Amino acid sequence: MTTLEVWLTALALAMDSFTVAIAAGLILKRVKLGNFLTVAFFFGLFQALMPLMGWAGSVYFYNLIESYDHWIAFAILVFLGVKMIREGVQDEEEHHFDPTRLATVLVLSVGVSIDALAVGISFTCIGMNTLASLVFPLIAIGLASFVLALGGCFIGSLVGNKLRLPVEPLGGVVLILLGIKILCEHLM
Numbered sequence: 001m002t003t004l005e006v007w008l009t010a011l012a013l014a015m016d017s018f019t020v021a022i023a024a025g026l027i028l029k030r031v032k033l034g035n036f037l038t039v040a041f042f043f044g045l046f047q048a049l050m051p052l053m054g055w056a057g058s059v060y061f062y063n064l065i066e067s068y069d070h071w072i073a074f075a076i077l078v079f080l081g082v083k084m085i086r087e088g089v090q091d092e093e094e095h096h097f098d099p100t101r102l103a104t105v106l107v108l109s110v111g112v113s114i115d116a117l118a119v120g121i122s123f124t125c126i127g128m129n130t131l132a133s134l135v136f137p138l139i140a141i142g143l144a145s146f147v148l149a150l151g152g153c154f155i156g157s158l159v160g161n162k163l164r165l166p167v168e169p170l171g172g173v174v175l176i177l178l179g180i181k182i183l184c185e186h187l188m
Contacts (some may be wrong), residue, residue: 003099006137009119010144014181016112016178017043018148024099025156035100036153044146046109047116048138054120070186076111077179084172114154115182
């Protein structure tokens with residue numbers, strides 16, 4: 001892979017992280033760098049780890065991963081989207097969906113990065129047979145996802161403060177639509 005191809009792949013994978021980070025920023029409203037860094041860190045980490053896992057498991061689990069990754073991502077994102085919508089219509093004092101809670105950010109990280117498993121499998125197919133050959137692509141993928149997720153959190157926060165929309169249900173709809181997009185891309 002050329003350097004340009006690596007960065008284009010990294011940016012393509014980071015788009016889902018960017019979208020979900022905007023939804024997280026909408027929910028959080030206030031700019032809290034620590035919260036935004038948490039979301040961005042885990043999104044970047046999982047986007048970098050998933051291709052490594054796909055590469056490592058490609059020999060043993062290729063058919064299983066390829067057949068079901070889109071269904072897993074769809075289920076995770078729809079589950080979280082429905083949860084956000086449900087909690088968004090309840091009284092604010094009853095529940096508040098917190099995208100920075102460790103359990104939530106971990107599930108979101110898996111949901112937005114599961115497609116990267118297939119990228120890891122493709123690394124094997126194009127002859128990247130050593131761990132050393134993966135270092136630059138994995139760093140690029142993680143860095144692009146981190147930067148775009150951090151930017152997405154800021155954008156969502158700024159927009160959320162200006163528009164005063166019911167952001168949790170809106171964020172839930174975004175997650176559901178992202179899950180549908182992932183599913184449709186793989187089924188067609």
